[in-house]
Amino acid sequence: MSPRREREMVEPAAFRSYYGRPILKEPAWKQPDVPLYLFLGGAAGASASLAALADATGRPQLAKAGRLAASGGSIASVVALIHDLGKPTRFLNMLRVLKPTSPLSVGSWILSPFSGLAAGAAFSTLTGRFPRLGRLAGAGAGVLGPAMCTYTAVLLADTATPSWHEAHGTLPVLFAGSALTSGAGIALIAVPRKENGPVVRAGLAGAAAxxxxxHRLETGLGLASEPYRTGRAGRLLKAAKALTATGAALSVAARKNRAAGVAAGAAYLASGLCTRFGVYAAGVESAKDPKYVVVPQRERLARRAAERPGR
Known part of the structure; x- marks a missing residue:
């Protein structure tokens, strides 16, 4: 016989927090430091990978632009991170130990060698010295490029912030696609038309992703999707989508029209900024309202209870 269920005498209690105060603390990271860190690192990673592929396929101008963008973006990303931390020594302290279970530790060990390799490749490109070492450093930065594009998404999703944590499977795809369009945007602005064919295709692939x-963030996360559709975050992400679509459309004409390529590149870069600031703003908003913490928890508990044998 199945166990007898007790009749519920009262309605389930509505959730509340103490005097309506947030359950979680807002992310303590500074703005605009951290959103810029997210954007610059992603653009640098994609640029390094594009540069490595360009070097292997005989596109010297594309390789040069990608190496310079990778070096400049990674250095600027480190500067933004250190400014957020407050002291350079705090960044160095993160390198004392490699902890595979910590996205912050792993990310620090991705960012540091990437920055060094990208800087070495850029130095060789600008000075003409040590060309073999420069190509080797550029190839190494290109291998680390995909990790640079996505590790910051894992870093956000590993927090308790509801709209970031619930998007753990989506944020890496978003950041990878956005980084690719940003890297393509830099190349569309800086590279002659005859070498930008692969850049256009990379930008279109990034835009699709x-x-x-x-769309998944805005519709597929249940209640946690709401902050991505509303308020400042919603406005920024709507602008990002419009800019990405505009950049993709203009990039098709980039091989024949230099002005269209520059405009496409500018749209891609603006979209990347809006995306990072929008995602950050959505996370902050989801930490402010206790419903984004309690409601998903209760829904998960109800699903688990319904799946138990004998229910």
């Missing part, structure tokens, strides 16, 4: 991931 980015738009699909943004």
């Amino acid at each position: 980015e738009l699909a991931a943004e």
